[in-house]
Amino acid sequence: NQSLSAPLSCSKDPPEPVIPTTPLVSFLERVQKTALQTYGNSNFDPKTYVDLSLKFNLSTTVEAFDKLPKTANGSVPVKDLDGFIGKYFKGAGEDVVYAEPVDFVPEPHGFLPKVENPEVRGWALEVHALWKNLSRKVSSSVHHHPELHTLLPLPGPVMIPGSRFREVYYWDSYWVIRGLLASKMYETAKAIVTNLISLLDTYGHVLNGARAYYTNRSQPPLLSAMVYEIYNRTGDVEFVRKSLPPLLKEYQFWNSEIHAVIICDAKQRNHSLNRYYAMWNKPRPESSTIDERFASKFLNVSEKQQFYRELASTAESGWDFSTRWMMNSSEFTSLSTTTILPVDLNIFILRMELDIAFLAKIVGENTIAEDFLRASQTRQKAFNSVFWNENMGQWLDYWLNNGADCEEPQTWEAKNQNRNVFASNFVPLWIDLFNSDTPLVEKVTRSLQSSGLLCAAGIATSLTNSGQQWDFPNGWAPLQHMIVEGLSKSGSTEARTVAKDIAERWIRTNYVAYKKTGAMHEKYNVEKCGEYGGGGEYIPQTGFGWSNGVVLAFLEEFGWPKDKKIDCN
Numbered sequence: 001n002q003s004l005s006a007p008l009s010c011s012k013d014p015p016e017p018v019i020p021t022t023p024l025v026s027f028l029e030r031v032q033k034t035a036l037q038t039y040g041n042s043n044f045d046p047k048t049y050v051d052l053s054l055k056f057n058l059s060t061t062v063e064a065f066d067k068l069p070k071t072a073n074g075s076v077p078v079k080d081l082d083g084f085i086g087k088y089f090k091g092a093g094e095d096v097v098y099a100e101p102v103d104f105v106p107e108p109h110g111f112l113p114k115v116e117n118p119e120v121r122g123w124a125l126e127v128h129a130l131w132k133n134l135s136r137k138v139s140s141s142v143h144h145h146p147e148l149h150t151l152l153p154l155p156g157p158v159m160i161p162g163s164r165f166r167e168v169y170y171w172d173s174y175w176v177i178r179g180l181l182a183s184k185m186y187e188t189a190k191a192i193v194t195n196l197i198s199l200l201d202t203y204g205h206v207l208n209g210a211r212a213y214y215t216n217r218s219q220p221p222l223l224s225a226m227v228y229e230i231y232n233r234t235g236d237v238e239f240v241r242k243s244l245p246p247l248l249k250e251y252q253f254w255n256s257e258i259h260a261v262i263i264c265d266a267k268q269r270n271h272s273l274n275r276y277y278a279m280w281n282k283p284r285p286e287s288s289t290i291d292e293r294f295a296s297k298f299l300n301v302s303e304k305q306q307f308y309r310e311l312a313s314t315a316e317s318g319w320d321f322s323t324r325w326m327m328n329s330s331e332f333t334s335l336s337t338t339t340i341l342p343v344d345l346n347i348f349i350l351r352m353e354l355d356i357a358f359l360a361k362i363v364g365e366n367t368i369a370e371d372f373l374r375a376s377q378t379r380q381k382a383f384n385s386v387f388w389n390e391n392m393g394q395w396l397d398y399w400l401n402n403g404a405d406c407e408e409p410q411t412w413e414a415k416n417q418n419r420n421v422f423a424s425n426f427v428p429l430w431i432d433l434f435n436s437d438t439p440l441v442e443k444v445t446r447s448l449q450s451s452g453l454l455c456a457a458g459i460a461t462s463l464t465n466s467g468q469q470w471d472f473p474n475g476w477a478p479l480q481h482m483i484v485e486g487l488s489k490s491g492s493t494e495a496r497t498v499a500k501d502i503a504e505r506w507i508r509t510n511y512v513a514y515k516k517t518g519a520m521h522e523k524y525n526v527e528k529c530g531e532y533g534g535g536g537e538y539i540p541q542t543g544f545g546w547s548n549g550v551v552l553a554f555l556e557e558f559g560w561p562k563d564k565k566i567d568c569n
């Protein structure tokens with residue numbers, strides 16, 4: 001059986017892969033450090049410096065940089081650094097250039113038929129038009145001189161999230177595609193998948209984002225879900241045929257030894273489940289000045305390296321950062337992502353198995369279809385034994401025993417389920433295997449209603465206000481979407497009512513914030529209708545790919561009646 005393979009290791013002493021960095025990335029990290037010393041912390045975004053591209057070759061640029069007059073603390077006179085950057089670099093974002101989407105029309109035929117209210121329809125058309133703002137392709141210089149750029153070459157046009165996120169991102173693309181499908185932009189949606197597949201072909205996994213500094217990790221794996229949704233709308237069998245081999249390759253990546261862990265349940269049955277694990281043990285280049293500051297508390301090199309691996313693995317989870325991954329919720333350096341089996345990652349891989357089974361059947365690969373169906377049944381059993389908590393009516397992340405004996409699989413213990421409430425505890429509802437079980441959905445819906453996560457403007461990410469961006473009071477479009485879509489697919493009237501209510505709250509807050517600020521936001525503050533979110537390591541961003549996608553998908557599904565008001569009251 002070529003398509004499935006068994007995991008080899010448990011959590012302790014895994015092989016410690018580290019993907020080599022590039023000389024350009026290392027040099028730009030030096031520039032980043034000097035810029036921080038020179039310009040100071042206020043409004044400083046370290047990512048700007050690793051996104052610069054070179055005007056001349058690297059050795060000429062390094063030579064000029066080394067000649068700058070530096071003080072003992074590493075700063076350079078502002079005018080000298082300004083002059084150097086202006087002379088030797090093209091601005092961040094100059095190598096990703098505007099591309100007119102081939103299939104954009106201002107009002108697509110059959111666009112959001114259930115949206116009758118003229119105000120909401122007008123706004124939806126503005127959100128739809130934002131695809132034009134976010135559409136990009138890599139410049140010809142990136143193709144001809146890749147050594148001058150951290151941006152990676154891609155064959156087709158992309159949709160970027162927006163603002164500082166000037167490159168395509170992996171899991172964001174799923175919700176961008178959901179919006180593009182509502183906007184009837186099927187060719188643009190397919191091109192995004194083609195780009196992600198080209199990264200998978202080159203690097204063996206879909207990268208966090210299309211930059212040289214993101215090669216050491218992936219992001220929540222939703223490629224199969226993208227192919228599935230596109231096929232569902234377009235019926236394009238050839239597209240499925242081309243996508244299937246890369247999907248099998250991605251499945252291998254997620255089930256290879258670094259990401260797979262064997263765990264023995266309470267009934268002595270072994271299960272293979274997955275975790276996030278970045279191939280990196282240094283500061284994230286896009287945030288290296290920040291990471292080094294936090295790591296300075298570790299004096300021992302291997303502890304520092306482990307902390308850096310936890311930071312990058314958390315970025316792989318897409319939830320960077322959150323108390324979800326911290327042993328001590330008030331201590332950022334207690335991140336332990338690599339020792340956690342996350343509910344949502346395992347749901348994404350279960351969905352991958354179901355999608356591959358479905359897609360393989362479409363193209364007549366019946367053996368693959370049967371293998372993957374079996375794999376999904378096995379994972380569903382694992383899911384029920386390891387993550388489900390009957391008392392809470394939720395699925396809970398499982399914390400591995402750090403330092404346990406690795407000769408044997410770890411044995412499941414009830415105390416290792418994380419009882420803190422996170423929106424991810426409800427993500428299994430997204431999968432038909434779970435949302436088709438009406439009594440289960442009703443139990444989980446009641447648990448969601450009493451969880452404290454349901455707020456005025458949507459579902460909060462957690463109950464802890466830590467100042468991290470993947471915590472309370474922030475609400476994120478992907479989390480709203482997966483939970484709402486799951487509830488709304490169920491046979492339970494109660495669950496469908498809750499789904500519609502959350503979707504309406506989310507649409508309202510996006511609308512009111514848009515009217516106030518003129519922009520769609522990366523995240524929202526769910527405590528207050530019409531407020532965008534904050535916290536975390538960079539200033540709030542606008543644009544914004546997945547928020548636009550989810551609003552369009554919700555409006556397509558739920559519509560908006562003619563006489564229903566759209567303000568916050």
Ligand SMILES: OC[C@H]1O[C@H](O[C@H]2O[C@H](CO)[C@@H](O)[C@H](O)[C@H]2O)[C@H](O)[C@@H](O)[C@@H]1O
Pocket residue numbers: 047161165169171172208209284286287315316318319320321
């Ligand atoms: O620069 C810091 C981090 O930024 C990214 O993470 C956040 O933005 C992404 C794009 O919208 C999103 O996919 C992710 O869920 C956000 O937390 C990036 O993905 C990280 O790797 C990076 O370190």
